[in-house]
Amino acid sequence: MADSQKLALEFQQNGFIVGNKFNEPDVYIINSCTITANADRTARQAANYAKKQWPNSLVVMTGCYAERDPKGLKSLESVDLIVGGKKKNEIVSRIIDRLNNRKISQIEISEFGNDSLLGRTRASVKIQEGCDQVCSYCIVPKVRGREKSIPPIEIINSINNLANRGVKEVVLTGTQLGTYGFEFGNMSLDILIKKILSETEIPRIRVSSIQPHELNQNLLEIWMDDSRLCPHFHIPLQSGSDKILKSMRRKYDLRMFQNAVNEIRTYIPRASITTDIIAGYPGETDDDHEESKNYLKNLLLSDSHVFRYSDRPGTTSMYINEKTPTKIIDFRSFELREIAILNKKNYLESSIGQIRKVLWEENEGRSGLTDNYVRVKLSKNMVFKKKVKKNTIDSVLLLKVIDEEVLAEIIK
Ligand code: 5AD
Numbered sequence: 001m002a003d004s005q006k007l008a009l010e011f012q013q014n015g016f017i018v019g020n021k022f023n024e025p026d027v028y029i030i031n032s033c034t035i036t037a038n039a040d041r042t043a044r045q046a047a048n049y050a051k052k053q054w055p056n057s058l059v060v061m062t063g064c065y066a067e068r069d070p071k072g073l074k075s076l077e078s079v080d081l082i083v084g085g086k087k088k089n090e091i092v093s094r095i096i097d098r099l100n101n102r103k104i105s106q107i108e109i110s111e112f113g114n115d116s117l118l119g120r121t122r123a124s125v126k127i128q129e130g131c132d133q134v135c136s137y138c139i140v141p142k143v144r145g146r147e148k149s150i151p152p153i154e155i156i157n158s159i160n161n162l163a164n165r166g167v168k169e170v171v172l173t174g175t176q177l178g179t180y181g182f183e184f185g186n187m188s189l190d191i192l193i194k195k196i197l198s199e200t201e202i203p204r205i206r207v208s209s210i211q212p213h214e215l216n217q218n219l220l221e222i223w224m225d226d227s228r229l230c231p232h233f234h235i236p237l238q239s240g241s242d243k244i245l246k247s248m249r250r251k252y253d254l255r256m257f258q259n260a261v262n263e264i265r266t267y268i269p270r271a272s273i274t275t276d277i278i279a280g281y282p283g284e285t286d287d288d289h290e291e292s293k294n295y296l297k298n299l300l301l302s303d304s305h306v307f308r309y310s311d312r313p314g315t316t317s318m319y320i321n322e323k324t325p326t327k328i329i330d331f332r333s334f335e336l337r338e339i340a341i342l343n344k345k346n347y348l349e350s351s352i353g354q355i356r357k358v359l360w361e362e363n364e365g366r367s368g369l370t371d372n373y374v375r376v377k378l379s380k381n382m383v384f385k386k387k388v389k390k391n392t393i394d395s396v397l398l399l400k401v402i403d404e405e406v407l408a409e410i411i412k
Contacts, residue, residue, distance in 0.1 A: 002124035002173045003063065004031045004109050007091065014092050015109045015370055024054045024103040027095055032065035034139055036310035040065050043077060046110060051078035058098055062091055064143040068313070085143060121361050121391040122369075123167045124208075127155050127192065128174030135238075136249050136320075137281065139312035140175055147183050151197055159200045168359050169204035169230075172196075177207065180215025190219045197226055203393060204359060204371065206230040212252045212260035220267045227357075230371040231271035233264055237304075238278050240295025241288040248281065248317070254295060261299060270304040270354065272347070272373040279336050280309040280329030282320035289332050297339050302347035302373065304340035308333045348374060348401045355397050355411055363390045365410075374398065376408040384410070 007029065008018045019025075028050040032043035043065050050059050060081045061073055067084035074082065081098060083091045099105055130145045131138075159170050172193075174180070181187030189207075196205060205228055210219075212235055223229045235257070239245050242253050252260075264271050277296060279289070296304060308329045311318045350376075356370040365378030366386040376396060378385055388394070388410070396408035 002126035003085075003088070004127070005123055007031065007062075007088070008109050010092055011107050011109075012095070016105050018107050018109065019110050020110075022106045022108060025108040025361050026099065027058045027060060027107040028054065029091075029107065029109045030062045031060060031109060032061055032063035034063075034065040034068045034143060034312075036307060036312070038308070038310065040069075044078075047076060049079040058095065060091070062088065062097060064139070067143040072088070083289070088146060100262070121161050121167065121359055122169040122171060122206075124171045124173045125152060125155060125158055125162070126174055127172050128177055128180050131175040132179075133176060133251075134249050134316075136247060137278065137309065137312065138317040139315055142314060144175060147176055147179060147182070149183060149187070152181075152187065152192055155192065156196065156199050159196060159202050163200060163202040166391065167202070168393060169206060170202050171206045171208050173208040176211075177209060178211050182295055183206040189214075190222060193219075193222050193229065195227060197222070199322055203358075204228055204230055206232055207234075209236060211235065211401065212257045215260045215263065217263075217267075220263065223268050223271075227371075230373070231268045232274070232371070232373045233271060234274045234276075236276040237286075237296070237299075238276065239281060239284070240292035241248060241284070244281050244284055244288055244292070245319070247283060260300070261301075270351075270372055273299075274303040274305070274373065275299075276305045276307060277336055278307045278309050279333035281325035282309070282317055282324060283322045284309075284324055284332075289335075293318055293335060293339060296336060297343070299343075300346065301340075303344050304336070306333050306336045306340055339394050344404065345401065346405070348406055351406060352400065353398065358394055358396045358408065359389060359393050360390050364388055365408075367405075368394075368396075370396075370398075375405045377405055379407045379409055382409055 011018050030043055030046045033039040047059050047061060058080050059078055061079045062083045063085045066073060066082050067086055070082045070084060073079055083094060128149050130147045131141045133148045160169060177189055180189040180192055210233060223231060237257060238248055238250055245253060261273055270386040284294060351374055358370050358376050360368040364385050368376050370376060379399060395411045397410050397411050398406045400407045
C-alpha cells in the first residue's frame with residue numbers, strides 16, 4: 001500500500017490524473033503481491049479484468065510478482081508492460097514512453113484490482129524496505145532485497161506532508177521493522193517513533209508489524225506515554241508448534257511469543273493483538289496442527305489472518321518433501337479460521353462498554369476504526385449522525401457487537 005501511494009504521488013507530480021472512477025483510464029497499474037500462489041492469481045485476474053473492460057488502456061504489472069516472474073507474465077496477453085518492483089524508479093518514464101507523449105493521462109493504480117487510493121483517511125508510510133531474515137517459506141527477501149531503512153528525516157517529511165494534506169493516521173510499514181535504523185548508528189524503532197511523536201502533529205500513528213523478540217519495555221513505554229500511538233500490535237505467529245517454527249527458521253519459540261503477548265497485556269491492557277498463521281506447512285502432522293489450534297485458541301487474539309501454505313519458487317521449504325495435501329491445507333485453514341473468528345467475537349464482546357477514539361472512514365458514522373482496531377458504526381438513532389464527517393475523530397461508547405462490527409454512540 002505504501003508503494004502504491006508513493007506511485008500515485010509520483011504520477012501526479014508528472015502531470016497524470018490519478019483516480020479510480022474513469023470510464024477508461026489511459027493506464028491501469030497493478031501493484032502486485034507474490035507472497036502466495038493465490039496472490040499471483042489475484043494479480044493475473046486483475047490484469048485480465050482490466051484488459052477486458054478497457055481494451056485500449058495500457059495495463060502495467062509492477063510490484064513483487066513482476067519482480068519474481070517477468071518471463072511468466074510476458075505470456076499473459078492482458079499485460080502490456082512489466083516493471084519489476086525493484087525498478088519502480090523507471091516506471092514513470094517507461095509509461096510515458098509507451099504513451100507516445102499523449103498529454104494528459106488518466107491513471108488508475110490498484111494493488112489487487114479494486115483498492116481505491118484517493119480519499120483515504122489512513123496512509124501508509126514505508127520506513128524500511130527488504131528483509132534479511134531467512135524464513136524458509138518466504139519469497140520476500142528474494143523480491144524485495146536486503147534490509148534498508150529509510151532515513152528518519154525523509155519519514156518525518158512525508159508524515160508532515162500527509163498531515164498537512166489532512167491525513168489523520170499513518171501506518172508505519174516495512175518487512176522487518178524491529179531492526180529499523182541498524183545502518184544509521186544511534187537509531188532504532190523506539191528512537192524513530194519518539195522522533196515522529198515530537199516532530200509531527202499527525203493525530204494517530206500505527207505500527208504495522210513486529211516480531212515477538214523485538215518487543216521490549218523501551219518500546220512499550222512509548223505506547224503507555226502517548227495516546228497518539230494506536231494500541232494495536234500485529235505479531236506474526238506463523239505456527240503454534242515449536243517443531244514447525246524451528247523448521248520455518250523463525251527466531252522465537254512459543255514461550256517467547258506468549259511472553260510478548262503477556263507483556264503487552266500487562267502494560268497496555270486494552271491493546272488489540274493480531275497475528276498471521278500458516279496452515280499446512282510441509283511436515284506439519286495432525287498433532288502439530290492440533291498444537292497450533294490449541295495455542296492459537298489460548299492466545300485470545302483479537303484477529304488472526306490465516307494463510308494456506310503455498311510453495312514459493314526457490315524458497316527452502318519448497319525442497320521439503322513431506323508436502324501437506326491441498327485438501328488437508330484447506331481443512332486446517334478452515335479450522336484455524338474458525339478459531340480466529342471465535343476469538344475476534346470474544347474480543348469485540350469484551351470491548352463493549354469501553355470509550356474509544358474512532359477515526360471515521362465514511363460520512364454519517366457508517367464506518368470507522370478505533371485506535372485498537374475495532375470496526376464501528378454509529379447506531380441509527382443518533383440525532384447528529386448527519387453531521388459526522390469522514391476523516392474526523394470522535395470519542396465513542398461501544399454498545400453492541402453486530403457480526404464483525406460494533407455499534408457505537410458518540411460521547412460529547
Ligand atoms: N505460504 C503461505 N503464507 C505465507 N506467508 C508468507 N509466505 C507464505 C507462504 N509461502 C504469510 C505469512 C506472512 C504473511 C504476510 O504471509 O503468514 O506473515
